[in-house]
Amino acid sequence: MSSMLGTALRVSIFGESHAPAIGCSIDGMPAGVPLDLDELQNFLDRRAPGRDATATTRRETDRARILCGVVDGHTTGSPIAAIIENENTRSQDYDELRRVPRPGHADYPARIRYDGFNDVAGGGHFSGRLTAPLCIAGGIALQALAQRGIRIAAHIANLGPQGIPDTPLNHMELDEDQLSRLSSHDFPCIDEGAAKAMRECILDARNDLDSVGGVIECVAYGVPAGLGDPMFDGIENRIARVAFGIPAVKGVDFGAGFSAAYLRGSQNNDPYRMDHGNVAPRTNNAGGILGGISTGMPIVWQMAVKPTPSIGRKQQSVDLDAGCDADLVVRGRHDPCIVPRAVPIAEAVCALALLDLILESLGNRAL
Amino acid sequence: MSSMLGTALRVSIFGESHAPAIGCSIDGMPAGVPLDLDELQNFLDRRAPGRDATATTRRETDRARILCGVVDGHTTGSPIAAIIENENTRSQDYDELRRVPRPGHADYPARIRYDGFNDVAGGGHFSGRLTAPLCIAGGIALQALAQRGIRIAAHIANLGPQGIPDTPLNHMELDEDQLSRLSSHDFPCIDEGAAKAMRECILDARNDLDSVGGVIECVAYGVPAGLGDPMFDGIENRIARVAFGIPAVKGVDFGAGFSAAYLRGSQNNDPYRMDHGNVAPRTNNAGGILGGISTGMPIVWQMAVKPTPSIGRKQQSVDLDAGCDADLVVRGRHDPCIVPRAVPIAEAVCALALLDLILESLGNRAL
Amino acid sequence: MSSMLGTALRVSIFGESHAPAIGCSIDGMPAGVPLDLDELQNFLDRRAPGRDATATTRRETDRARILCGVVDGHTTGSPIAAIIENENTRSQDYDELRRVPRPGHADYPARIRYDGFNDVAGGGHFSGRLTAPLCIAGGIALQALAQRGIRIAAHIANLGPQGIPDTPLNHMELDEDQLSRLSSHDFPCIDEGAAKAMRECILDARNDLDSVGGVIECVAYGVPAGLGDPMFDGIENRIARVAFGIPAVKGVDFGAGFSAAYLRGSQNNDPYRMDHGNVAPRTNNAGGILGGISTGMPIVWQMAVKPTPSIGRKQQSVDLDAGCDADLVVRGRHDPCIVPRAVPIAEAVCALALLDLILESLGNRAL
Amino acid sequence: MSSMLGTALRVSIFGESHAPAIGCSIDGMPAGVPLDLDELQNFLDRRAPGRDATATTRRETDRARILCGVVDGHTTGSPIAAIIENENTRSQDYDELRRVPRPGHADYPARIRYDGFNDVAGGGHFSGRLTAPLCIAGGIALQALAQRGIRIAAHIANLGPQGIPDTPLNHMELDEDQLSRLSSHDFPCIDEGAAKAMRECILDARNDLDSVGGVIECVAYGVPAGLGDPMFDGIENRIARVAFGIPAVKGVDFGAGFSAAYLRGSQNNDPYRMDHGNVAPRTNNAGGILGGISTGMPIVWQMAVKPTPSIGRKQQSVDLDAGCDADLVVRGRHDPCIVPRAVPIAEAVCALALLDLILESLGNRAL
Structure with missing residues (x-):
């Protein structure tokens, strides 16, 4: 069941790079949800390469074709399916890849897992390209949530070996304008200075035939208090399960997260106060989640993205057929940093996890 | 489905603090697995309070009673169920708790989630006490894994505001003796000096009517390469989903984890070399996992534990019935730090996630 | 996942006969549902043996002990768990049973499935005794449904080789009085004459050291139109999946069911008419279900119960250890017919399937 | 999760008639399974209309296009997805259908379930056309099972108001030739005389602008003893859950099934005897299943198919918009009997349920 997510909203992701x-396919979406397909395509374009000088020069169009489940701009309540045709398929010889695994990629464990039958071309099902259908599902979820007043935004929290920081979202309440601006930026930062420094850091890495990683922060505004569950199906469990489905994500935390381990209880506890008749925690170290359930504060989480494993430098590997050491130079064009393109993916992850939770809480008759 | 985990091995956790x-109940355990019930009880005792001076002085016996699924020291293949009788039930008046939520606890969101019907006594189903049945299931999983040559160990990676570090497990291969010693320590550290400093840090916090958190590192040795799946049911997704089921866990990462975001690709990629005919990555920044699948290196992960929210100091809260601000002093004895007791829980989490994965991969006829 | 049922309401059944x-355990029950524990016990008593002269003379008390999830007569929203202590455990020598499988029982396939480690005493996890915890969960579901105006009733539709028929429920709308009377009868028939003839048929079989089966009809009143789903999670799929979990059930059909195969479309289609502003099908061959979704008519289904496999006559079997033919006489007291005791079980099955469906449709915040 | 089936092999069916x-999509298929796409297309052609004079004269080509998961004639272990383009889409005006529901179809409950947003064109997601992708998945499963020596065959057990019977499969062991012949027949019967009588019965119904139903018997040969589970995930539960996903199926039974209710225990129990060192039940009233687990005998089950609800005669219905009675004549070409076309669908159902069970039992590394 590896490529499926969700309990009330079940998404099945399929495909291989070539x-x-x-x-x-998306099963469990309520009927009657209006869908703006242009807005969906705009969202998909945010993860497409070639938007910014720092990304790979390869261009994909990635046009989603809705096969079913949508009539007259509304969901029908039946499964939605959508596909993206791959234009560039199986042209190359991938024999070397099968034999000499790329460090940091799934080549080696996948060969064992699938007895050598896995599709290695372009990374097969392990390719970052599979985040495109994840973003189709996520983009639809974002529209469904927006109708309930839930808005999701993400940005690069910090990037590169020096951890160049952007302004944290956790401490600001973004208005509609700021949210729109953030999602229309070519480089998803709040602070223009940070964006400039990050771009330089990425170009430096490219010049060195190397790559860099970073941390993405994602926030969901408008989630009412009382949604979620304790133990294994709370908000944290659901977001983390989906987020670790993105290749290159190696860590996920919520609110103060790992930093909470370095606070005392008196600092980390968020004190409650009343504010115009509403319960209003004065800080949000909990990231809007206590006991797996929303507190009414923004849901805040971060994910750590490792540096792109595909680098131009010669690397040490092995020849699995010959059973000896071998050096490897990964050919082709690579993203020296996938963090900017992973920002909309984080939003998709968050939307899918929250919509699934809401549908489980409120039923599939509810949106 | 909140209090259930697993796909091939389905565990249902039930109970409330009072x-x-x-x-x-544990459904899907293969038949014929030998179970040593004394060893299981020893494992449960590791999370029980009162083992170390730093923990709460309250003593629980927490004796697990196996109800079914085990005959003549072997699993029967039918569901295993086990219970722990609560000795100390519903004696107090919990009306204040229902009215004035404790900061950092689930009191407030749970009241909304359950329309006030949730059991507040002792934290109800949100109590850390629910990690006891998790440890029953986990302790059984640990024995089943040990039979397949998989050993799991955890320790406190660092603790307190200064992050007092223990020796990282990631860089050592522990032998059987070291594993036994680590699991029999009162204070689960490798380095005695670190243990001493951590104890002092905890006692300082207690003196200040405050609490501290920390980070636990957990390693699984002996997981063969090729186990796991891409996307949403890989090793990371499974461990993270269960780990976030532990109250107080706010972050989970794997291998270099969040630190990987600060490395360049050339540093973070683990180079392959052949070693006596076997593929042997020379470093383990991947934490033994690429594309959700095991590489044959130890599985390494960390979880961030926030400082205990129950502290002796007066805290700001609200009176939910009166709709006004209210101060709160949490009474009773508290752990100034739950990190040491959470170490066996991390092992339980890891064992349950890995056994579930193995049963899904190799079938329920397989152990 | 064999002994678990449900998607929104997840029930885990555990235990072995001895x-x-x-x-x-029952996960997913909404908070705040009032539970009458005496009524629950009364429901359990309906499946207990010894109520009627036709059943085995062995008496079980089967008192359910609620372990958690209920406070002050209301569900808390956390998992409910309940157990029944087995009073009569492992006293006999079951070696012969392990060696010489009883025809019509699971002894032989279970021995292979569990490599001989399954608990054979009293049938282990395959025992009809496991329908007692199913009835605990079902009895709770019945109360939750009654609060939403949904009432479930079952009776023996026909019994024995001659198929002695009771008045079909499908063609009558029972009122509250009739429902109560049906559920308080020692022998669950509407027609007293039918009950008398069925009793004689059972006693005849007992005299012949033999057994008889029958068909149970179950009806749910008050299910509003529009609940359910097409394909694999509709009302039929859900009821059938749970009903086949009862040992001895070999067939399930809905409305006209197998008889529909012998009708022409013009006879089988239920014509619609308006009745005081409501859509009212004039017949109910569909059993209240079209496309997996309720039509607003009563949900009607039947299950075929095979004759009790435990009979007093000598039967042909094999000695699995010696690898040769062997004759077998099953000792002990047996029910010559389990159909009467299976009537409340059918109600439990129906209640669990419908409540699960309703919670998935309307959410876990909804009752 | 309505249009998904399976636990280890997860199939998501999507689409609407127009x-x-x-x-x-099919998630969980092991890697390295050889797939013959021509054989798959031949299987799909068996359910296509227009093969026999008794079926609708409309012809669909129903060519399956594999999108991913298959390379060089073998499964890759990643999800397989396949689609069939609909050639005939949304041409008609379906406003009347939305207003005046067809008796025996899901039109009325679906309108309520989906608040009128469901796609009514051609029956939308409720159309029998959705059995085509079910047959894609089932056809792949049949090939995977055949490799393990498991062969599945189905035929029309009886048809029409008189229940014209074919030779029962339960009492014969078909050889490879007979299996091939059965699956290549235009009219899936063993007995040519029965086929002829059934054809006449269907043509009679067509002449009367009416329709007929029937019962399909399906057998799986070569399932080894010991596969399956007790309670809710046994062979019966799995087959029934999928079979009730076929529109028009209203009953499912196993082995003697409903007839078992009319036998005494001494007749219904299958006696064991040894046969050349193997345990060989002498009859198969159990349909090869005891306690949810295979006995090593052929798995035998039946499904009741109601007469096609679309008939040419004028029928009573209601106008849901006007709130008054209305007569309805369903236009277009209809199958006067879908039973012959449902025969390969029964095989697909059986193959999917059994392959799912085998993968859960033996793991996803196992074929």
Whole structure:
């Protein structure tokens, strides 16, 4: 059940990098949700490469084709399926890849897992390209949530070996304008200075035939208090389960997260106060979640993205067929940093986890 | 489905802090697995309070009673159920708790989630006490894994505001003796000096009517390469989903984890070399996992534990019935730090996630 | 995941006939549902043996002990667990049973499935005794449904080789009085003459050291139109999946069911008419279900119960250890017919399937 | 999760009768299973209309396009997805259908369930056309099972108001030739005389602008003893859950099934005897299943198919917008009997349920 997520909203992601097509099916979406397909395509374009000088020069169009589940701009309540045709399929010889695994990629464990039958072309099902159908499902979820007044935004919290920081979202309440601006930026930062420094850091890495990683912060505004569950299906469990489905994500935390381990209880506890008749925690170290349930504060989480494993430098590997050491130079064009393109993916992850939770809480008759 | 985990091995955790009993059912355990019930009780005792001067002085016996699924020291293949009778039930008046929520606890969101019907006594189903049945299931999983040559160990990676560090497990291969010693320590550290400093840090916090948190590192040795799956049911997704089920866990990462975000690709990629005919990555920044699948290196992960929210100091809260601000002093004896007791829980989490994965991969006829 | 049912309401059934206890956990029940524990016990007593002269003379008390999830007569929203202590455990020598499998029982396939480690005493986890915890969960579901105006009733539709028929429920709308009377009868028939003839048929079989089966009809009144789903999670799929979990059930059908195969479309289609502003199908061959979704008519289904496999006559079997033919006489007291005791079980099945469906449709915040 | 089936092998069915496409994704198929796509297409052609004079004269080509998960004639271990483009989409005006529901169809409950947003064109997601992607998944499963020596066959057990019977499969062991012949027949009967009588019965119904139903018997040969589970995930539960996903199926039974209710225990129990060192039940009233687990005998089950609800005669219905009675004549070409076309669908159902069970039992590394 590896490529499926959700309990009330079940998403199945399918495809391989060089297969005829990639896509998803979405089961459990309520009927009557209005969908703006142009807005969906705009969202998909945010993760497409080629928007910014720092990304790979390869261009994909990634046009989503809705196969079913949507009539006259509204969901029908039946499964939605959508595909993206792969234009560039199986042209190359991938024999070397099968034999000499790329460090930091899934080549080696996948070969064992699938007895060598996995599709290695372009990374097969392990390719970052599979985040495109995840974003189709996530983009639809974002629209469904927006109708309930829930808005999700993400940005690069920090990037590169020096951890160049952007302004944290956790401490600001973004208005509609700021949210729109953030999502339309070519480089998803709040602070223009940070964006400039990050761009330089990425170009430096590219010049060195190397790559850099970073941390993405994602916030959901408008989630009412009382949604979620204790133990294994709370908000944290659900977001983390989906977020670790993104290749390159190696850590997920919530609110103060790992930093909370370095606070005392008196600092980390968020004190309650009344504010115009509403319960209003004065800080949000909990990231809007206590006991797996929303507190009414913004849901705040972060994910750590490792540096792109595909680098231009020669690397040490092994020849699995010959059983000896081998050096490897990964050819082709690579993103020296996938963090900017992973920002909308974080929003998709968050939207899918929250919509699933809401549908489980309020039922599939509810939106 | 909040209090259930697993896909091939389904564990249902039930109970409330002051209900007649807490317990678990475990569905999907293969038949014929030998179970040493004394060893299981020893494992449960590791999370019980009162083992070390730094913990709460309250003593629980927490004797697990196996109800079914085990005959003549072997699993029967039918569901295993076990309960722990609660000795100390519903004696107090919890009306204030229902009215004035404790900061950092689930009191407030749970009241909304359950329309006030949730059991507040002792924290109800949100109590850390529910990690006892999790440890029953986890302790059984640890024995099943040990039979397949998989050993799991955890320790306190660092503790307190200064982050007092223990020797990292990631860089050492522990032998059987070291593993036994680590699990029999009162204070689960490798380095005695670190243990001493951590104890002092905890006692300082207690003196200040405050609390501290920390980070736990957990390692699984002996997981063969090729176990796991891409996307949403890989090793990371499974461990994270269960780990966030522990109250107080606010972050989970794997291998270099969040630190990987601060490395360049050339540093973070683990180079492959052959070693006596086997593929042997020379470093383990991946934490033994690429593409959700095991690489054959130890599985390494960390979880951030926030400082205990129950502290002796007066805290700001609100009176939910009166709709006004209110101060709160949490009475009773508290752990100034739950990190040491959470170490066996981390092992339980890891064992349950890995056994579930192995049963899904190799079938329920397989152990 | 064999002994778990439900998607929104997850029930885990555990226990073996001669283990210390049998029981269940119920995850996903909304908070605040009032539970009358005496009414629950009365429901359990309906499946207990010894109520009627036709059943085995062995008496079980089967008192359910609620472990958690209920406070002050209301559900807390956390998992409910309940157990029944087994009083009569592992006293006999079951070696012959392990060696010489009883025809019509699971002894032989279970021995292979569990490599001989399954608990054979009293049938282990395959015992009809496991329907007791199913009835605990079902009895709770019945109360939750009654609060929403949904009432469930079952009776023996026909019994024995001649198929002695009772008045079909499908063609009558029972009022509250009739429902109460049906559930308080010692022998669950509407027609007293039918009950008398069925009793004689059972006693005849007992005299012949033989057994008889029958068909149970179950109806749910008050299910509003529009609940359910097409394909694999509709009302039929859910009821059938749970009903086949009862040992001895070999067939399930809905409305006209198998008889529909012998009708022409013009006879089988239920014509619609308006009745005081409501859509009212004039017949109910569909059993209240079209496309997996309720039509607003009563949900009607039947299950075929095979004759009790435990009979007093000598039967042909094999000695699995010696690898040769062997004759077998099953000792002990047996029910010559379990159909009467299976009537409340059918109601439990129906209640669990419908409550699960309703919670998935309307959410876990909804009752 | 309505249009998904399976636990280890998860199939998602999507599409609507007049949407751009219908299709399925299949998650959990092991890597390295050889797939013959021509054989798959032949299987799909068996359910296509127009093969026999008794079926609708409309012809669909129903060519399956594999999108991913298959490379060089073998499964890759990643999700398989396949679609069939709908050639005939949304041409008609379906306003009347939305207003005046067809008796025996899901039109009325679906309108309520989806608040009128469901796609009514051609029956939308409720159309029998959705059995085409079910057959894609089932056809792949059949090939995977055949490799393990498991062969599945189905035929029309009886048809029409008189229940014209074919030779029962339960009492014969078909050889490879007989299996091939059965699956290549235009009219899936063993007995040519029965086939002829059934054809006449169907043509009679067509002449009367009416329709007939029937019962399909399906057998799986070569399932080894010991596969399955007690309670809710046994062979019966799994097959029934999927079979009731076929529109028009109103009953499912196993082995003697409903007839078992009319036998005495001494007749219904299958006696064991040894046969050349193997345990060989002498009859198969159990349908190869005891306690949810295979006995090593053929798995035998039946499903009742109601007469096609679309008939040419004028029928009583209601106008849901006007709130008054209305007569309805369903236009277009209809199958006067869908039973022959449902035969390969029964095989698909059986194959999917059994392969799912085998993968759960033996793991996803196992084929």
